[in-house]
Amino acid sequence: MSRGGGLRQRVKTARGRTAASTRWLERQLNDPYVRRAKADGYRSRAAYKLLELDERFALLKGRRRVVDLGIAPGGWSQVVRRRLPQAEVVGIDLLPVDPIDGVTIFQLDFMADEAPERLTAALGGAPDLVLSDMAANTVGHPQTDALRTMALVEAALAFACDVLAPGGTFVAKVFAGGADSTLVAEMKRNFATVKHAKPPASRKGSVEWFVVAQGFKGRTEGA
Structure with a gap:
């Protein structure tokens, strides 16, 4: 898989969002398999x-x-x-x-x-x-x-x-x-x-x- 795709995205901790959920969201946004799944029309990276x-x-x-x-x-x-x-x-x-x-x-x-x-x-x-x-x-x-x-x-x-x-x-x-x-x-x-x-x-x-x-x-x- 390409190493490209721009800079790593960071997610600010919002009110009502736990630190764990913030880390999960950041990981999703930066996961190449998640991006690839969206592009290929799959419902999940699995x-x-x-x-x-x-x-x-x-x-x-x-x-x-x-x-x-x-x-x-x-x-x-x-x-x-x-x-x-x-x-x-x-x-x-x-x-x-x-x-x-x-x-x-x-x-x-x-x-x-x-x-x-x-x-x-x-x-x-x-x-x-x-x-x-x-x-x-x-x-x-x-x-x-x-x-x-x-x-x-x-x-x-x-x-x-x-x-x-x-x-x-x-x-x-x-x-x-x-x-x-x-x-x-x-x-x-x-x-x-x-x-x-x-x-x-x-x-x-x-x-x-x-x-x-x-x-x-x-x-x-x-x-």
Whole structure:
């Protein structure tokens, strides 16, 4: 990416705005990925994380049915639609999400009993890619935040193993250090390869990483 773009913008602390929110706004204004997302028509800078992961792992190659867990605000599904215009794409989130052309969106908890059936029905079959850019709401305590997000990853993995077609891929956001050993072992039981990655679009100061599990082995009898 170009290093150009003018001088760094500073934001004055306004009445009613905390120092933390001022720093966040300043970071947004000076983030080249934020500017690029606006120029490219993506809803968030997170779109480039998926693009960079796809460049490394070929996540989207040949995919026909895709589930986007925690779709809000929709940047990842926008990438999928642009890369795979013929694919069926379904997103799900507790939050309302503005429509995306070609994407079926459910405002629903993905852990609800009816969610897997509704999503696969909308796709017309089992997905071959399950994406999760979800993270639990933080409480400011690093260990607690990591545990809450890991529980969300475990739930997303269970969902993926319930719905994925054989050979499918699961991608999820995790915190620094990656998925814990128990979770990695579970992924390795169910997938041919499991790797961690931090795409360049992920801010250097961020604790987020992504786990990429490819080659789903399929559900075993009695599972």
